[in-house]
Amino acid sequence: MADQELTWRGTVARWDRGLFDAVARRHWPGADRVLPRLGRAANHGVLWGGAAVAITVLGSPRARTAALRGIGSLALASATINTVGKWSVRRPRPVLDGVPLTRQPAVPPRTTSFPSGHSASAFAFAAGVALESPVWGAVLVPVAASVAFSRVYTGVHYPSDVVVGSALGVAAALAVRGLAREAKRARAVPGDERPAAGVPALPDGQGLTVVVNTASGTAGTAGLDVLRERLPKAEVVECAGEELEAELAAAADRAEVLGVCGGDGTVNAAATAALRAGVPLALFPGGTLNHFALDLGLGGTEDTCRAIAEGQAVRVSVGRITPTDGSGDGATRYFLNNFSIGAYPELLRHRLRWAPRIGGGPAAVLAAWRVLRAERPVRLTLAGRPRSVWLLFAGNGTYHGTGPTPRRRDGVGEGLLDLRLVHGGGRPGPRLMAAAFTGPLSRSPFHVATRRRGLRVEDVPPGTPLAYDGEYAKAPASLVLAALPDALAVYRPR
Template sequence: MADREQRLTWRGTAAQWDRRLFDAVARRHWPAAERVLPALGRAADHGVLWGGIAAALTALGPARTRKAALRAAASLALASATVNTVGKWSVRRPRPLLDGVPVVRRPAVPPWTTSFPSGHSASAFAFAAGLALESPAWGAVVAPVAVSVAFSRIYTGVHYPSDVAAGALLGVAAGLTVRELARGARRARAVPGDERPAAGVPALPDGAGLTVVVNTGAGTAGDAVLGVLRDRLPAAEVVECGGEELEAELAAAAARSQVLGVCGGDGTVNAAATAALRAGVPLAVFPGGTLNHFALDFGLTGPEDTCRAITEGQAVRVSVGRFTPTDTPAATPAGTPEGDGGGEGGGEGGYFLNTFSFGVYPQLLRHRLRWAPRIGGGPAALAAAWRVLRAERPVRLTLAGRPRSAWLLFAGNGTYHGSGPTPRRRDGLGEGLLDLRLVHGGGRPGPRLLAAALAGPLTRSPAHTAVRLRRLRIEDIPPGTPFAYDGEYAKAPPALVLDVLPDALPVYRPR
């Protein structure tokens, strides 16, 4: 009883100090601030101010600045989604009374949501923290703007000081979280996985019998890979190409070589895996894209690893995901590359080494590919995310005979670790199972996806379903629905089957 009384006394004292600080700000008169701070708060509504800054930095800055802007935008999105799904509805605090706030400062349309925490403050500090953690100089430039936006929420009478402080802490936490996620996604697997050794693959001490197709449009690592190849495997044939020629060159190289090599990102590796499977030859992967999800999950850190495995004849067998149309009255146009490779297309079916998805991600990829040639990749990604999170609707499908409405259907080739609708990495590629994650339709996509991430891999979560299976039939796909696989984009047929080919592809990797 005494403890309860102490807690109530403490809360009452904290509330009194909160109100006193609020009233002190309301009584202060700063002539310049009465125009600047309310206008700054309005500019930050719905993240418009931060989106404009991110777009400008992405369009005009060097590579590191563009990366910092994208990291800041991701931090803002995480903070905003957390506030709107958890914060606002877990602490239902009323807005402050505006008796002491001058009319000229008050918002024309009072906010209708609860007061704790401040969403503007969370977004402002998340953006500034995400930017500063990647580019301290730009973070120092933006930080005063973030502080001013946060203070404007008290100055205009829409938040208590504690609301703003909590929002600021949440925003900084979002920036740190995004940084850790990015760091984790970039680390190659350091221990062997569950892949079986591939018997009978040739050892090529000088590279004779190996043809490496280098995608000239992928990433920035092509020159470094070529230098290593000339030094370690001087007898290997190297073919440099890109664009529409890529698939034909891969098929021709696989047909005439003992081993097919490829240098590019995940889309390029997907196309090479398809060519190697059809020709029945082993695959050698030289990571050369922007993200290199397959190479990192496979344990390849660079071209030296692949060269050592080729010279010593060391390889393992990996499982391959497959999508097969079951009702194809007409062929669907071929897949569109995500900047670094060609795709199979939904009408003919194809393979995926990493992931397959319907819903939010394919729509985001579709918009980004459409806008990137006009405004650049970074601004296109931001604009696509804004469009998808505001305007898209869940896709309706029939999964294993049951109608479903989904914001996202994610299928991974092998078990991905980590909670959420799109977990980040695998410890092995020989499992032979599909890791299926379904974010159920309902509400808005941003809050729903965050709720699914917080729910974790729970098979009975109201927001998120996670199961492991070998085969999934998907039917009643609406005409024109896009899907994505290994960073490629295509239009879906009316129905298809997802399954896994266990131990289907030998890939070189040192022991």
């Protein structure tokens, strides 16, 4: 057995050295200039940090999540390699005979050779991004492969060091994705919403119509195959864009239960249709963030299918926006997450205007620069008192966390509005930052927080935008915000 192991090690060592020497003898035009520089750029993760910043600035919300996953994967791979990998094998670096001096590093590495840390970091970042955003992954994987190859080309590592390091990087990315999924499931903890009586149980899905927004962030991977398997008689309608609201309204009118697959904006439209038709809602999370589904305690498609089959649902509260003067389009709107007037809707307005021309990422950066540089506080009347505000935020239920726009709730059945107000005056950037650091204080020089059943908002300047669940509209001159307790039945397993 020992002889076989020695033979195997000798074969790997000969293969390693032979391939290393072959690369050393080979000259590719331009490689002597490009590959050493690329390897140096990847020192200490600088190259990948820069790539993460670029993706964050230029990419969509899903791309930004991908960049964060990439950095997390790189951190895990680097920590594993440097604490366990390097010191468990202690393989000497290759002898540089035959490697041209122009390729060799000016300062030879001092750590052991096996496995390649650069290769692990490169493939950890690229795979972490690719698992969340295949488009960006297609851009990064060739760069990662070039960095890994540069380690052999410059004589720093044997080929097996690079192969194992790359494999460990991919393993780190898979581990981070698994941890992220577990964390997402852990956040989806059911609250104390009141059980909904009388909702139909649909063991095979007969009577359920599910409208899928194919343009939503993760609708394509939301587990609809599970839906079709568990509830084979359910009707599934795929659509996007302007036809979405009409399809939701039609489905709510003909179905016993309205189902929806999409992000928070799509879920808002479905909830509006369900409220108007008086039918319960079945939610299949298919967006990038899925705030409402997570705060409700839904972990995914399997949970919703089980609840529909067994007839288990809860009553949730809904926020309502009612115009009181006939201005604007006069439509009553609802929100499941939050409503706002001020800096955030202005940012959303600018981003939506510029995104078709320059792309979502650059539009978001340009919109933030415009808002923080040029916007003025909104002067309006709140509950009969004149106010100047940078931001008015109303959450459907109490949010936790610091700042004027916190993002987590323990449940969605409270029936109260979580009101946050950032006072006007000064510049918007410092004010909003100061409000974020003051936390959920009842009163401060920057920030007011309270909870109420409703709020009257009057004297809104013409053209002022409002945002609700990430959607954008023009605000009427006066409106009433109200919390509607137990307004909507939503399927969720007990």
